Amino acid sequence: MKEILSSGIIESIVTVAKAKEEAKMAKNLNQGKKKKLMGIPKLEDANDAGGRNAKDCTIILTEGDSAKSLALAGIEVVGRDKYGVFPLRGKFLNVREASNKQIMDNPEI
DSSP: OHHHHHHTHHHHHHHHHHHHHHHHHHHHHHTTOOOOOOSOTTOBOOTTTTSTTGGGOEEEEEESHHHHHHHHHHHHHHOSSSEEEEEESSSOOOTTSOOHHHHHHOSOO
C-alpha cells in the first residue's frame, strides 16, 4: 500500500479524472446556449445575437423610443434574426470635446 501511495499513480488518476469531468462540464455549459445580454432595459436584441451567427447581426441605435418604434416597424419587414434595436436617450454625447469625467458619468456610453 505504501509503495502504491508513494508511486504517484493515484495523483495521476485523480488529475485525469478531473480533466475529463471539467471537459464534460464545459461541453454541457456551451451546448446550444446563446450569450444574451440581460438587464438592459429597452434593448430589443436580434434573434441570432450571441449565437453562432452573431457576426452577421447588426444593432440599430436610435434617438429615443419613438425612433425605436419606427425602426422596429422596418425590422418586421426584413426579420428579427439579424437586426436589433437600442434606443438612446436624446442626442448622443459628442465625445470629441468631452472631458473624461463627462464620458464616464454618461449612462449611455
